[in-house]
Amino acid sequence: MSINTIKDKVVVIAGGAKNLGGLIAEDFAKQGAKAIVVHYNSSSTQASAEVTVAKIEALGTKAIAIQADLTxxxxxxRLFEDTIKAFGHPDIAINTVGKVLKKAIVEVSEDEYDQMSAVNAKAAFFFLKEAGKNLNENGKVCTIVTSLLGAFTPFYAAYAGMKAPVEHFTRAAAKEFGxxxxxxxxIGPGPMDTPFFYSEEGADAIAYHKTAAALSAFSKTGLTEIEDIVPYIRFVVTEGWWMTGQTILVNGGYTTK
Incomplete structure (x- = not known):
């Protein structure tokens, strides 16, 4: 079995119920994954997780949905323990979990700060920890961050600021797990055409973001599409394995470092 392929591999996807995580799950099933664990956060996404599991199984890949609050x-x-009980040690671990907040620093409450920290930084850290402990040899780990890590902009301190630690988590984990x-x-997508984006942005900001990328005119919405990101995830967990410890901004020319 080739080490740099998705075929016959066990995959765990945090936030795999819908949107980007769901599309990754379906794509990996099409690539011949042996089994996929679809993680979902709460009862509000259970139905979506079950739909995604059904799609995966229809493609001939084993799948289960597991609920957990990864904060x-x-x-x-437990997520990794349950994965191992069901399918054995995973080969690939993808974390798409995140929460967006657009608010001025002077308006962010302590509760909001703690929540953003827990979802975007703490969950990512402990997901990496368990991946490092439980992945098979030659495994692959990828975390979704944000292209705002390369931006100089107001109002996203609590969001981008809590994704920023993942860059160092990634570098450290690459050295330790290598x-x-x-x-x-x-992987840091640009503003994506998902409900998470629209829930935080006003009409003027949406209009701006839809024209801000160099390639906006060639996107069906002007934004980053989830379909634009999946090939990069597929690449870094297969042929792109030699690129490790890196944060890659994938945004159609929205921003760069």
Whole structure:
């Protein structure tokens, strides 16, 4: 079995119920994954997770849905334990979990700060920890961050600021896990055409973002589409394994570092 392929591999996808995570799950099933664990956060996304599992199974890949609030270390541990019980040790771990907040620093409450930290940084850290402990040799890990890490902009301190630590988590994990052949990357999409984007943006901001990328005119919405991101995820967990410890901004020329 080739080490740089999705075929016959066990995959765990945090936030795999819908949107980008759901599309990754379907794509990996089409690539011949042996089994896929579709993680979802709460009862509000359970139905979507079950639909995604059904789509995966229809493509001939085994699948289960697992609920967990990954803002606790214990929940991340259980997610990987349950994955191993169902299918054996995973080969690929993808974390798409995130929460957006657009608000001025002077308006962010302590509760909002804590929530953004828990979802965007703490969950990512402990997902990486469990991936490092439980992935098979030559495994692959990828975390979804944001292209705002390359932007100089107001109002996203609590969001981009809490995604920023994942860059260093990624570098450190790449060094620490590399002796087992495990590569670790982060992908930062531009503003994506998903409900998470529209829920935080006003009409003027939406209009701006739809024209801000160099390639906006060639996108069906002007934004980053989830279909634009999946090939990069597929690449970094297969032929692109030699690129490790990196954060790659994929945004059609929206911003760069």
């Amino acid at each position: 606790s270390a214990e929940a991340n541990k 002796e087992r052949g495990i590569s670790v990357t982060a």
